[in-house]
Amino acid sequence: MSSILITGASRxxxxxxxxxxAKRGHRVIATARDPRTLDGLDVDLRLRLDVTDQADVDAAIAQAGEIDxxxxxxxxxxxxxVEASPTAEIERLYAQNTVGAIRVAQAVLPQLRRRREGRLLxxxxxxxxTVLPGNAAYSASKWALEAFAETLAVxxxxxxxDVTLAEPGPVSSGALDGMLSYSLPDDPYAALFAGGGIPAEMMSSPEQVAAALADLxxxxxxxxxxxxxxxxxxxLxxxxxxxxxxxxxxS
Incomplete structure (x- = not known):
């Protein structure tokens, strides 16, 4: 049995x-910005953790105890x-997707190094x-995360x-439903998005991705x-x- 801390476990x-x-018998510490969203999860600990808040991170890691x-x-x-992306929104994505991930990793690493075992996933x-039109900020935040993770591996x-990067394709997780979007007036780029969304048959379910992560x-x-x-x-x-x-x- 391993002790596993997960961020963004609300959905x-x-x-x-x-x-x-948890079904596989592991000790699971589920975290989210609003711990009330974790109600109903049958796990060992449900903790508040906003990855953009250092005090939150420190408190959660202290409460979590040993993490494998x-x-x-x-x-x-x-x-x-790119032209229509508000710079404040780009910074928000980096704060969550990239800096937030590294902030928590930094907090967890000392105990893993001391024990000389553990895994960052x-x-x-x-x-x-890869990139897609209209997706530059998200892709950039993930490309940056991959650079940090590969450096950590070295x-x-x-x-x-161990350090590993899980790279799912499109997932029917709800993250794309009602997604925040921005465009220019009389959008000159509209033709780039005329093809519609991602077909359902191309998507993995959250449960399929979860099984792959648990295997890792x-x-x-x-x-x-x-x-x-x-x-x-x-x-890829x-x-x-x-x-x-x-x-x-x-394609």
Whole structure:
């Protein structure tokens, strides 16, 4: 049995992962900005943790006790072309998706290093290695997260602490429902988005992603990057073979 702290466990992938790991007999510490959203989760601890607030992070880690694995899942998203993206919203995404993930990792790492064992599992995305029109800020925050995580993997190699990036494709988690979006007046970019949304058959369920994350918790060793779902595997394989000197658009 491992002791696992999960951020962003109020819904979607985070909540499904908390449920899956608890079913497998692990000690689960589920966290969210509003702990009331964790009601009904059958886990060991339900704690307030806003990844953008250092005091919150410190308090949650102190209450959590021993942690074997940190699953960084908290995040945000909005849709806008680069020209239409409010800089304050870009900063908000970085604060949550990138800086917040590293803030919690920094708080967890001392105990993992002392014990010379543990795992940091960052929930990234295929958007951490690809881009789509209207998705630049989210992708940029995930690309930055991947740089931090890969650097951590190098820095922690001698301390017995594993680092892995889970890269799901599109997930029917509800995060895209009623998503915050911005556009320019008489939007000159409207034609880029005329094709509609992502077909349901291309999406993984939160439970499918949760099972994959739970498997990564339990594996003796893990690779640095793990595509999750057939769409992710297809897109990232195509990305790896695409010309380096040209933009790559998933298909």
């Amino acid at each position: 979607g992938i985070g909540r499904a992962t908390a449920v899956e790991l 694995t940190f699953i960084s899942n908290a995040g945000a998203i909005f849709a806008a072309t 960052f929930v990234s995305s295929i958007a951490g290695r 820095e922690l190699a001698g301390f017995g602490v 918790v339990e594996q003796p060793t893990v690779p640095l990057r793990v595509p999750i779902g057939p769409v992710a595997a297809h897109v 394989a195509a990305r790896d073979t695409a010309p380096y000197d040209q933009p790559f658009l998933p």
